[in-house]
Every structure is written in structure tokens, then in C-alpha cells.
Amino acid sequence: MSTTYDVIVVGSGPAGACAAWRLAQAGVAVAVIEKAALPRYKTCGGGLVGRAMQALPLDVRHVTEQECHTAQLNLLPAGLSFTTHRSAPIISMTMRDQFDYALLSAAQTAGAVVHQQCAVEKASFDGDVVTLTTNRGSMKGTFIIAADGALSTVARTMGMADGRVLIPALEYEVTVPPDQSDRFQNTARFDFDLLPHGYAWAFPKRQHLSIGVLSMAQRGSDLKSSMARYLDLLGCGSVTQIERHGFVIPVRPRRGPFVDKRILLVGDAAGFADPVTGEGISFAIQSGLIAAQSLIDGRFEEASVRSEYTRSLAERILPELRAGRWLARLLYDFPRIRSWAFSRQGQRLCEAVTDVMSGKRTYRDLVFTPRALLKHLTPHCFKRSGYRPARPRDGQA
Numbered sequence: 001m002s003t004t005y006d007v008i009v010v011g012s013g014p015a016g017a018c019a020a021w022r023l024a025q026a027g028v029a030v031a032v033i034e035k036a037a038l039p040r041y042k043t044c045g046g047g048l049v050g051r052a053m054q055a056l057p058l059d060v061r062h063v064t065e066q067e068c069h070t071a072q073l074n075l076l077p078a079g080l081s082f083t084t085h086r087s088a089p090i091i092s093m094t095m096r097d098q099f100d101y102a103l104l105s106a107a108q109t110a111g112a113v114v115h116q117q118c119a120v121e122k123a124s125f126d127g128d129v130v131t132l133t134t135n136r137g138s139m140k141g142t143f144i145i146a147a148d149g150a151l152s153t154v155a156r157t158m159g160m161a162d163g164r165v166l167i168p169a170l171e172y173e174v175t176v177p178p179d180q181s182d183r184f185q186n187t188a189r190f191d192f193d194l195l196p197h198g199y200a201w202a203f204p205k206r207q208h209l210s211i212g213v214l215s216m217a218q219r220g221s222d223l224k225s226s227m228a229r230y231l232d233l234l235g236c237g238s239v240t241q242i243e244r245h246g247f248v249i250p251v252r253p254r255r256g257p258f259v260d261k262r263i264l265l266v267g268d269a270a271g272f273a274d275p276v277t278g279e280g281i282s283f284a285i286q287s288g289l290i291a292a293q294s295l296i297d298g299r300f301e302e303a304s305v306r307s308e309y310t311r312s313l314a315e316r317i318l319p320e321l322r323a324g325r326w327l328a329r330l331l332y333d334f335p336r337i338r339s340w341a342f343s344r345q346g347q348r349l350c351e352a353v354t355d356v357m358s359g360k361r362t363y364r365d366l367v368f369t370p371r372a373l374l375k376h377l378t379p380h381c382f383k384r385s386g387y388r389p390a391r392p393r394d395g396q397a
């Protein structure tokens with residue numbers, strides 16, 4: 001096995017696979033190191049929002065299990081329910097083993113080398129290269145893209161500054177008889193107020209339902225009880241099979257920097273999941289592609305690559321995450337204001353967030369455009385929180 005590459009990508013999720021695909025396309029000697037045997041299950045709803053589909057450089061319709069043109073949001077105690085429709089799918093449902101493997105296979109076809117069942121244990125600088133110690137020996141790369149997810153071993157062993165907020169989430173893969181699952185077809189369902197500071201979802205797949213719950217509070221949430229209540233609420237009484245999974249989602253980015261000499265952090269390793277929804281695939285894809293392009297445009301010179309990547313993140317990802325965090329505070333930290341706002345402008349709010357998920361608008365539009373979403377919320381929330389929003393400057397997270 002060859003052990004020296006221009007670039008080694010650690011992790012074969014959407015961030016790593018997209019980065020490797022772009023580099024291989026450009027003729028760069030790139031390897032992907034993945035600790036799991038592929039294709040591997042990933043704890044995830046597998047929902048690809050329109051924004052993720054737009055960011056994708058590849059066609060993945062062959063791994064789409066259902067296209068949901070309808071989304072439904074319920075605020076349970078208030079008895080409010082809103083439905084949005086779009087001609088393009090709002091969420092395309094996949095299983096992550098198939099989706100991630102499709103992306104990785106495209107990278108492989110373009111020339112990337114894949115080492116699976118190879119776990120990175122440590123990264124260290126070694127002159128002008130980075131050495132990765134793995135369970136199958138050491139490997140060297142001129143640059144490393146750390147796409148190794150929320151628990152990034154690369155970032156941890158390099159001592160890179162963190163500051164992310166990791167929230168807990170459960171995903172159950174639930175099989176129910178067809179007469180019970182039919183009513184979920186082609187609709188992505190979201191339910192608020194089942195638990196404080198969080199929400200639950202039911203995503204229809206080809207043969208089963210992916211049902212999940214997350215809490216924006218880092219601790220103190222009994223997600224298992226919330227999930228049990230949710231399964232009852234959905235009327236999934238006669239479950240024929242259930243697989244239970246749990247993991248974390250980083251809903252606040254690292255303090256930065258996102259580059260340390262020759263190591264670039266992308267996706268969950270950088271903390272780029274959407275702070276409002278926990279959706280992480282869009283910015284995983286985008287950051288993976290941006291990291292690869294920064295290496296190419298920076299001609300593999302350390303200082304140029306660092307400034308390219310830092311500038312691109314500051315322009316294209318960080319301001320959006322910052323605006324999203326502000327909106328997330330309003331939604332999750334002020335439940336009474338949320339109920340009040342939804343009782344008056346619920347349909348409009350749902351349409352606006354659907355537009356963001358569809359890639360037609362941004363959180364920045366919503367938060368900083370006077371006629372948009374927050375027009376109806378701001379006086380109350382500012383008063384209670386003491387918060388005064390300022391337009392983000394480039395580079396501010």
C-alpha cells in the first residue's frame with residue numbers, strides 16, 4: 001500500500017468524499033482514510049434538503065429513496081399545524097450508507113485511493129508533511145483534510161481550538177406494517193414542543209421510517225423518553241423492527257482557526273451543522289469542496305491555502321451560521337414567543353424556513369431583511385433577551 005500522498009482526506013462522509021472527488025478530478029494524488037468497513041451505517045435522518053442538493057456536484061438520484069415535496073410542522077400543545085409544498089423536493093430521503101458510498105465511489109472513479117477499516121489514531125507535523133498514525137501503520141500527506149466528523153481525532157490530537165456546541169440526537173430506524181407507514185409517504189414531518197429546546201421528525205424511507213429527536217440543550221434532556229412519547233404520538237403501535245442509534249451534532253463552529261499549517265477542518269469536524277435544524281450535510285459538502293478548491297487555488301503553498309480557505313469560509317459559510325444561531329435562539333430559548341409568533345404568522349414562518357432549506361433564501365435574508373421573518377418577533381425578543389443584533393462582518397462566526 002502506498003503511504004505518501006499530496007492530500008490525505010480523513011473520513012468518507014459527504015465532506016470528505018466531496019473534497020476527495022474535487023481533488024481527484026484536478027489530478028491531485030489523494031487518498032481517503034476511513035475507519036469503517038464500507039458502505040457503513042451513519043446515524044442520520046438522511047434528509048437531503050434542496051440546499052444540499054444544489055451544493056452537490058454529483059447526481060445522487062439513484063440513492064434517493066423518496067422525494068418529499070411536502071413538509072409539515074406541528075406545534076403540539078398549541079394544536080397548530082402548517083404544511084408547505086414545493087414543485088422541487090423540499091427533502092430527498094436517503095440512507096447514509098448508500099448516499100455516502102455513492103459520493104465516495106465517484107471520487108474513486110475520478111482517481112482517489114480509498115483505505116477502509118483504517119482508523120487514524122494521531123496526527124503530527126513532520127517537517128513539510130503531516131504524519132498520520134493509523135491502526136495499519138503510518139501514512140504521510142503534504143496536506144490533510146480532516147473530515148472525520150464531530151469527534152474528529154485529527155483535530156483533537158493536534159490540539160486545535162474547539163468551542164463547538166455538540167448537541168445530542170437520536171435516530172431510530174423503524175419498520176411498521178405498510179398500512180401504518182403509508183400515511184407518512186412523501187411528507188417530511190417535524191414536531192415542536194415534544195421536549196423543551198428541541199424537535200422531533202419522521203422521515204419516510206423506501207421500506208421504513210427514520211424517526212428522530214434532538215435537543216439544542218447540551219445536557220439534561222431525556223431523549224429516550226421523548227422518543228417513546230413520539231412513537232406513541234405517531235401511532236407507530238405495531239413496530240415490527242426497530243434499530244436505535246444516537247450521536248451528537250455540532251451546532252456551533254469551532255472558535256477557529258479552521259486551518260493549522262497543513263491541516264484543514266471541514267464538515268462536522270469544523271462544527272458546520274445548521275444551528276436551527278441540525279442539518280449538516282449542506283455545509284459538509286460545501287466546506288469539503290471549498291477546502292479542495294483552496295488547495296488548488298493556493299497552489300499547495302501553506303500560506304496561500306490558509307488565506308484562501310479562511311477567506312472562503314468567511315464569505316460563504318460563517319455569516320450564514322451566525323445568522324442561523326441568532327434565529328435558533330429565538331426558536332428554542334423563547335418557547336412562549338415562538339408559540340405567539342407561530343399563532344400569528346406560522347404559515348409565513350414555515351414558508352420562509354422552507355425557502356432557506358430549499359436554497360432559495362438565506363438565514364441572513366430572514367434575519368436582516370426588514371420585511372422578512374423577524375419583523376414580527378424582534379421587538380419582543382430583544383426586550384426579553386437584551387440582545388441587539390448587528391450585521392455580521394466577514395469572518396465573524
Ligand SMILES: Cc1cc2nc3c(=O)[nH]c(=O)nc-3n(C[C@H](O)[C@H](O)[C@H](O)COP(=O)(O)OP(=O)(O)OC[C@H]3O[C@@H](n4cnc5c(N)ncnc54)[C@H](O)[C@@H]3O)c2cc1C
Pocket residue numbers: 010011012013014015016033034035036042043044045046047048049052118119120121147148149150152153154169170171212246247248249266267268269273278279280281282284
Ligand atoms: C441523529 C442525527 C440525525 C441527523 N439528520 C440529518 C439529516 O437528516 N440531514 C442532514 O443534512 N444532516 C443530518 N444530521 C447531521 C449530519 O449527519 C452531519 O452533519 C454530517 O454527517 C456531517 O458530515 P461529515 O462528512 O462532516 O462527517 P460524517 O458524516 O460524520 O463522516 C465522518 C467519517 O469519518 C470517519 N471517521 C471518524 N473518525 C475517524 C478516524 N479516526 N479515522 C478514519 N475515519 C474516521 C467516520 O467513520 C465517518 O465515515 C444528523 C445528525 C444526527 C446525529
